[in-house]
Amino acid sequence: MKKRWICLFVENEIGVLARITGLFSGKSYNLDSLTVGITEDNTISRMTISLTSDDRTFEQIKKQLSRSVEVIKVVDYTDTPLHMKEILFVKVNHCSDADISELFRISKVFGITVIDYDGSTVLLECTQTENKNDDLIILLKRKFVNRIEVTRGGSVAVESVSISER
Amino acid sequence: MEITGAELFVKALKEESVTTLFAYPGGQAIDLFNALYGEKEIDVILPRHEQGLVHAADGYARSTGKVGVCLVTSGPGATNLVTGIATANYDSVPLVCFTGQVPTSLIGNDAFQEVDIVGITRSISKYAVTVRKREDLAETIRKAFYIAKTGKPGVVVVDLPKDVQKAYGSDSYQKKIAVRGYKPNTSVHMGQLNKALDILSHAKKPVFLIGGGVNIAHANKEMTQLAEMTGVPVITTIMGKGAIPTTNDLYVGNIGIHGSYAANSAISKCDVLFSIGTRFNDRITGKIEEFAADAKIIHIDIDTASISRNIIVDVPIVADAKKAICALLEKVKPLHISEWTDEINRLKMEYPIDMQKSGLTPQRVIQSINELFEDAVITTDVGQNQLWTTQFLDIDENKQMLTSGGLGTMGYGFPGAIGAKLGNPHKDVIAISGDGGMQMNIQEMATAIVYELPIIICILNNGYLGNVRQWQEMFYDRRYSSTCMRYRRSCETGCNTPNHCCPEYTPDFIALAESYGAKGIRVTQPEDIKTALISAKQNTKTPTVIEFIIDREINVMPIVPPGNSLKDMILESEESTE
Numbered sequence: 159m160k161k162r163w164i165c166l167f168v169e170n171e172i173g174v175l176a177r178i179t180g181l182f183s184g185k186s187y188n189l190d191s192l193t194v195g196i197t198e199d200n201t202i203s204r205m206t207i208s209l210t211s212d213d214r215t216f217e218q219i220k221k222q223l224s225r226s227v228e229v230i231k232v233v234d235y236t237d238t239p240l241h242m243k244e245i246l247f248v249k250v251n252h253c254s255d256a257d258i259s260e261l262f263r264i265s266k267v268f269g270i271t272v273i274d275y276d277g278s279t280v281l282l283e284c285t286q287t288e289n290k291n292d293d294l295i296i297l298l299k300r301k302f303v304n305r306i307e308v309t310r311g312g313s314v315a316v317e318s319v320s321i322s323e324r
Numbered sequence: 325m326e327i328t329g330a331e332l333f334v335k336a337l338k339e340e341s342v343t344t345l346f347a348y349p350g351g352q353a354i355d356l357f358n359a360l361y362g363e364k365e366i367d368v369i370l371p372r373h374e375q376g377l378v379h380a381a382d383g384y385a386r387s388t389g390k391v392g393v394c395l396v397t398s399g400p401g402a403t404n405l406v407t408g409i410a411t412a413n414y415d416s417v418p419l420v421c422f423t424g425q426v427p428t429s430l431i432g433n434d435a436f437q438e439v440d441i442v443g444i445t446r447s448i449s450k451y452a453v454t455v456r457k458r459e460d461l462a463e464t465i466r467k468a469f470y471i472a473k474t475g476k477p478g479v480v481v482v483d484l485p486k487d488v489q490k491a492y493g494s495d496s497y498q499k500k501i502a503v504r505g506y507k508p509n510t511s512v513h514m515g516q517l518n519k520a521l522d523i524l525s526h527a528k529k530p531v532f533l534i535g536g537g538v539n540i541a542h543a544n545k546e547m548t549q550l551a552e553m554t555g556v557p558v559i560t561t562i563m564g565k566g567a568i569p570t571t572n573d574l575y576v577g578n579i580g581i582h583g584s585y586a587a588n589s590a591i592s593k594c595d596v597l598f599s600i601g602t603r604f605n606d607r608i609t610g611k612i613e614e615f616a617a618d619a620k621i622i623h624i625d626i627d628t629a630s631i632s633r634n635i636i637v638d639v640p641i642v643a644d645a646k647k648a649i650c651a652l653l654e655k656v657k658p659l660h661i662s663e664w665t666d667e668i669n670r671l672k673m674e675y676p677i678d679m680q681k682s683g684l685t686p687q688r689v690i691q692s693i694n695e696l697f698e699d700a701v702i703t704t705d706v707g708q709n710q711l712w713t714t715q716f717l718d719i720d721e722n723k724q725m726l727t728s729g730g731l732g733t734m735g736y737g738f739p740g741a742i743g744a745k746l747g748n749p750h751k752d753v754i755a756i757s758g759d760g761g762m763q764m765n766i767q768e769m770a771t772a773i774v775y776e777l778p779i780i781i782c783i784l785n786n787g788y789l790g791n792v793r794q795w796q797e798m799f800y801d802r803r804y805s806s807t808c809m810r811y812r813r814s815c816e817t818g819c820n821t822p823n824h825c826c827p828e829y830t831p832d833f834i835a836l837a838e839s840y841g842a843k844g845i846r847v848t849q850p851e852d853i854k855t856a857l858i859s860a861k862q863n864t865k866t867p868t869v870i871e872f873i874i875d876r877e878i879n880v881m882p883i884v885p886p887g888n889s890l891k892d893m894i895l896e897s898e899e900s901t902e
Contacts, residue, residue, distance in 0.1 A: 172454070173452075177446055221628045222629050225628065225629055226505070227450070227451045227471060227506045
């Protein structure tokens with residue numbers, strides 16, 4: 159089992175997202191995250207899909223995706239140098255003064271931004287990789303038990319132009 | 325010129341050379357039917373139920389190679405198609421199914437007879453789409469026909485909201501089409517093909533394993549040539565049966581859980597398995613680890629997703645069967661494998677599929693069909709009747725067998741035959757069915773009567789849902805749970821032995837046939853089989869129902885028990901060795 163990344167170019171039409179997710183659920187393929195947005199050509203949407211699977215299933219998934227009429231192109235990003243980002247918001251509730259200074263310290267170390275604050279609730283914004291976001295959530299969960307609210311957007315990815323960054 | 329969407333729909337059908345339309349009207353399709361009224365170029369067939377309708381369109385498509393076209397209303401009209409859509413799509417049958425839909429302004433409102441048929445059929449069709457704008461109508465219909473019949477054929481659902489049917493717009497229907505996400509493979513990779521040829525040329529014990537892809541590509545003549553040029557024995561799946569004439573010396577038999585012993589042994593022993601147009605379904609492989617364990621496997625298929633899914637192959641080739649076979653024909657050389665072919669022939673002689681029973685057996689019925697019909701389309705239902713037909717029916721270039729192989733849909737055979745007869749009025753069309761499946765779409769008897777279709781319906785009546793009963797007998801301690809068709813509430817519970825006191829069968833198929841205006845013949849003795857079939861053949865006015873009363877507990881043999889390797893077949897059932 160291995161973590162995989164797929165970039166999918168699809169028709170920007172009603173029902174296409176359902177077709178893709180239906181394929182995953184109907185064939186019992188595991189799906190970790192899926193993001194979708196319109197490209198520079200507004201008739202085409204681009205999806206970034208992450209999943210965990212063995213080699214054989216992954217081959218099947220790629221083939222099944224390519225044979226869908228609505229899918230224009232399937233690109234396997236698994237072993238490609240990528241730039242990858244995931245937006246993450248974390249709300250931390252009922253903060254004491256000590257909590258707040260701790261949060262500011264964390265934000266400095268993790269390179270994240272405090273974007274909103276009302277005296278007791280702090281809203282953090284983090285735009286890093288999925289893995290780094292996972293780390294941050296683990297830390298915050300431990301420090302602020304039952305006081306955090308997580309909203310994450312799923313990864314988007316694009317091939318590197320010159321460097322090998324993951 | 326501005327025309328309505330409904331008028332454009334009719335124009336599009338004509339442009340697509342549709343001459344037969346299977347259609348059942350309803351509120352949200354009424355404008356389409358209005359546009360079809362009095363239409364001379366299109367024969368509009370009104371079946372009695374939408375499931376019968378879609379199976380008929382399927383039988384029409386399979387037997388003619390043309391696209392089968394359905395038109396039904398929204399809601400229940402559309403949902404009644406679902407089983408037929410899955411049946412056809414599973415067996416790569418080209419269908420375009422038009423469904424009426426509530427006006428776009430009402431979609432999502434839970435309007436009367438509104439269902440999301442595109443959502444429902446998404447996973448069982450090749451493509452499904454709702455036409456939301458009148459200006460998209462022509463291109464969507466063109467795209468539907470193009471997608472249905474190219475590549476690996478399949479079903480396309482086109483949902484037509486009522487306002488789109490009524491709206492005026494351009495009358496243009498352009499044949500040119502390009503779908504950027506859909507590029508059916510049209511070439512053969514010569515490098516891979518050469519690799520395959522190299523492996524084949526060194527084989528000592530090669531076999532061809534042929535699936536439905538060869539029949540779909542209409543490559544039967546070429547496949548026969550390929551077998552004869554190489555001298556390599558041919559084994560088929562149920563769907564591939566007829567890829568070469570079953571009477572050809574090189575034909576071994578069917579593979580699979582009810583395949584022939586020779587075929588299954590050959591697969592287990594071969595050193596090169598050259599397969600074309602099969603997806604190695606679980607019904608043919610048996611225990612997958614032991615399937616063709618010593619063989620190098622070559623796999624030609626039009627669908628990339630069929631390759632290396634169930635069986636890992638050594639040489640994958642994505643191509644249309646006919647194109648690939650034609651390319652092979654230019655290069656193959658005869659193989660010197662007489663030891664191997666002798667061995668297979670010996671197995672064929674020693675272990676023929678033979679019921680070894682006296683009396684009125686399915687084998688005698690089907691062999692009589694072989695003798696009496698030369699130019700025919702034979703459909704089967706699903707279950708024992710289907711398996712016996714695939715075992716005993718002879719097929720050559722003038723005979724074709726249609727069967728629901730992938731989905732295994734009971735109720736397919738009879739309406740499928742209606743479609744086949746409409747597409748092949750000059751051929752004899754025979755539906756072989758069981759007593760269970762026959763009742764699933766028996767209402768289509770009216771369709772066969774009103775369109776004056778002299779179909780021959782052979783019901784093999786054993787009073788059981790025989791295939792399940794056979795499994796219950798063999799693997800579930802004879803616990804005949806819900807499989808007896810002669811059961812009445814007054815029967816003793818837990819009955820697992822048919823006897824002469826069993827209640828009368830319901831319905832009386834002969835009286836039923838006659839009530840529709842069809843001819844009915846009941847056959848109880850083997851000597852009457854041929855007389856009945858001849859009499860049915862001579863009846864050119866109405867359908868003929870022949871009910872063959874067969875032994876109640878006759879089994880389909882041989883069988884590979886579930887989980888076993890193909891090598892481990894049970895050859896004879898206990899009762900038949902008596």
